Amino acid sequence: MxxxxxxDRTRIDGVLNEGKGSCSTKHALLKQIADENQxxxxxxxxxxxxxxxxxTPQVGSVLAENGLNYIPEAHCYxxxxxxxxDATKEGFDIxxxxxxxxxEMVINVEQIGDYKVVMHKNFLKKWLAKQSLPMTADxxxxxxxxxxxxxxxx
Numbered sequence: 001m002x003x004x005x006x007x008d009r010t011r012i013d014g015v016l017n018e019g020k021g022s023c024s025t026k027h028a029l030l031k032q033i034a035d036e037n038q039x040x041x042x043x044x045x046x047x048x049x050x051x052x053x054x055x056t057p058q059v060g061s062v063l064a065e066n067g068l069n070y071i072p073e074a075h076c077y078x079x080x081x082x083x084x085x086d087a088t089k090e091g092f093d094i095x096x097x098x099x100x101x102x103x104e105m106v107i108n109v110e111q112i113g114d115y116k117v118v119m120h121k122n123f124l125k126k127w128l129a130k131q132s133l134p135m136t137a138d139x140x141x142x143x144x145x146x147x148x149x150x151x152x153x154x
Contacts, residue, residue: 001026003089004152010113023088024076024112030087031078032109041081046107046116048072048123050100051147059147066135066143072102072127073144074120076112 005022006014012029015021021029027044034042051073053060063071077086077094086094103123107115124144125137133140 010110012109012112022076023086024116026087027076027078028109028112035109043079043106044109044112045077045079045084045104046111046119047075047077047104048102048120049075049097050102051097052100055097055100056147056151058150058153062143062146062150068133068143070100071140071144071147072120072123073147074116074123076107076116079106 001015002020003022004018004020006018006020006025008014009022009025012025012032015025015029031042031044049055049072050070051059052070053063056073059071063069075088075097077084077088079085084094084098086092121137121141124140128135128137128140135143
């Protein structure tokens with residue numbers, strides 16, 4: 001199933017109805033299916049990682065244009081009995097960014113909407129302050145959105 005945002009990220013059935021999904025919606029759907037079938041050991045993970053040209057080549061030009069080596073990106077995936085699994089995109093290998101993970105937390109399916117966005121924006125504000133970059137948090141978010149758009153291109 002291709003990568004792409006669905007109309008309403010809080011309605012995970014949109015993945016099936018629209019035939020596409022993001023990391024959040026695809027993994028939340030899989031977690032929901034696991035829960036409904038009493039499959040234990042499946043956790044929905046929200047990780048923040050250093051998205052860069054090496055682990056996410058499609059965003060390299062956007063980062064370079066904005067003078068960034070990386071941007072912290074919130075990414076959802078599953079942890080099944082301790083092993084990370086990522087079904088975001090065909091051929092996507094979670095090992096490409098495992099060494100770049102900044103933090104991970106277990107979330108529930110309902111937290112893929114506003115909670116994830118607020119948490120990500122707060123993380124970016126703190127990161128931006130530490131980096132002393134000449135931009136606002138809103139500008140950084142716009143750069144991040146350009147990166148995500150690149151990921152949707154085939």
